Amino acid sequence: MVAHWTETLKDKGFRLTAPRKAIVDQVSRYADPFTAEEVYQHLKKQGVGRATVFRTLKLLHELDILVRVHLEEGCQHYQLGVATSSHPEHHHDRIICRMCGSISYLDECPMKKNVADIAKRSGYRVQGRHLDLYGVCRSCDQ
Amino acid sequence: MVAHWTETLKDKGFRLTAPRKAIVDQVSRYADPFTAEEVYQHLKKQGVGRATVFRTLKLLHELDILVRVHLEEGCQHYQLGVATSSHPEHHHDRIICRMCGSISYLDECPMKKNVADIAKRSGYRVQGRHLDLYGVCRSCDQ
DNA sequence: CAAATTAATGATACTCGGTATCAGGTATTT
DNA sequence: AAATACCTGATACCGAGTATCATTAATTTG
Numbered sequence: 001m002v003a004h005w006t007e008t009l010k011d012k013g014f015r016l017t018a019p020r021k022a023i024v025d026q027v028s029r030y031a032d033p034f035t036a037e038e039v040y041q042h043l044k045k046q047g048v049g050r051a052t053v054f055r056t057l058k059l060l061h062e063l064d065i066l067v068r069v070h071l072e073e074g075c076q077h078y079q080l081g082v083a084t085s086s087h088p089e090h091h092h093d094r095i096i097c098r099m100c101g102s103i104s105y106l107d108e109c110p111m112k113k114n115v116a117d118i119a120k121r122s123g124y125r126v127q128g129r130h131l132d133l134y135g136v137c138r139s140c141d142q
Numbered sequence: 143m144v145a146h147w148t149e150t151l152k153d154k155g156f157r158l159t160a161p162r163k164a165i166v167d168q169v170s171r172y173a174d175p176f177t178a179e180e181v182y183q184h185l186k187k188q189g190v191g192r193a194t195v196f197r198t199l200k201l202l203h204e205l206d207i208l209v210r211v212h213l214e215e216g217c218q219h220y221q222l223g224v225a226t227s228s229h230p231e232h233h234h235d236r237i238i239c240r241m242c243g244s245i246s247y248l249d250e251c252p253m254k255k256n257v258a259d260i261a262k263r264s265g266y267r268v269q270g271r272h273l274d275l276y277g278v279c280r281s282c283d284q
Numbered sequence: 285c286a287a288a289t290t291a292a293t294g295a296t297a298c299t300c301g302g303t304a305t306c307a308g309g310t311a312t313t314t
Numbered sequence: 315a316a317a318t319a320c321c322t323g324a325t326a327c328c329g330a331g332t333a334t335c336a337t338t339a340a341t342t343t344g
Contacts, residue, residue: 157310157311157312158311159310159311160310177301178301178302179300179301192302193302193303193304196301196302196303197303200302
């Protein structure tokens with residue numbers, strides 16, 4: 001599965017370097033959202049630079065391999081995307097655990113049926129949405 | 143209406159100082175979301191310090207006079223709250239114009255009826271939500 | 285396979301939003 | 315008017331992220 005992402009890199013004309021391999025490999029180990037700083041702390045002993053980590057995560061995001069997560073703490077968190085599904089960039093319906101940060105995506109878009117009605121009433125031309133539900137996931141909820 | 147907010151400050155035991163008056167006054171002039179930096183740029187010639195602007199906006203937010211807006215550009219934007227309504231802190235259903243940044247709040251929470259169902263299916267205990275619709279408002283939509 | 289070319293790297297300095305500190309100043313209390 | 319809070323501006327600082335740039339590594343070309 002790491003191989004799959006390195007393929008994507010090569011296919012798009014990016015070079016498959018040692019730092020990039022290390023970053024992709026590290027990233028694939030996280031189940032929960034992570035920051036660039038965390039990745040850097042794991043890889044700096046191998047000689048991977050901070051700037052490279054930031055650059056590479058940004059690249060992986062642009063390639064839809066990672067999704068960005070706003071955990072409201074002011075800094076970027078990333079997570080492996082559910083990007084193999086039909087619309088990689090349109091995962092706007094999420095449910096986020098406040099304890100562990102895990103994110104699930106809602107299969108059905110509960111808002112879909114309401115959008116037309118809202119557009120009419122608000123006078124807006126609605127183009128997109130971003131729905132985050134917050135709560136506690138089953139394994140954190142004791 | 144500025145008087146109303148200065149009242150709120152006094153009522154809660156905060157002092158009504160010249161910098162605070164200037165900030166509240168400036169803030170009340172904005173129709174669109176604004177940043178602390180913008181406020182500071184307007185008031186520094188009057189001798190108001192940067193730290194004071196940040197501190198005061200934070201305070202006004204804590205008093206529910208301002209709402210925070212995440213415009214996805216990495217920095218805080220504020221806007222005068224619709225805080226006189228029943229739940230000042232629970233305005234999680236918004237519609238945001240991508241052209242001018244203006245924000246409207248949806249009176250009815252279209253998600254309310256779906257939450258129980260989502261909770262059951264996802265296994266999460268749902269505590270809150272944050273819904274942003276993006277689009278173009280009527281006056282920007284030509 | 286070697287040389288030329290192009291992309292990627294790590295170090296560093298820097299930006300930017302925001303916060304902590306702290307001595308001096310200004311409201312309020314007595 | 316004096317005491318006591320609180321608030322202020324200046325400054326230094328922090329953390330996330332980016333720009334620069336000389337060096338290095340991957341690819342392309344011969």
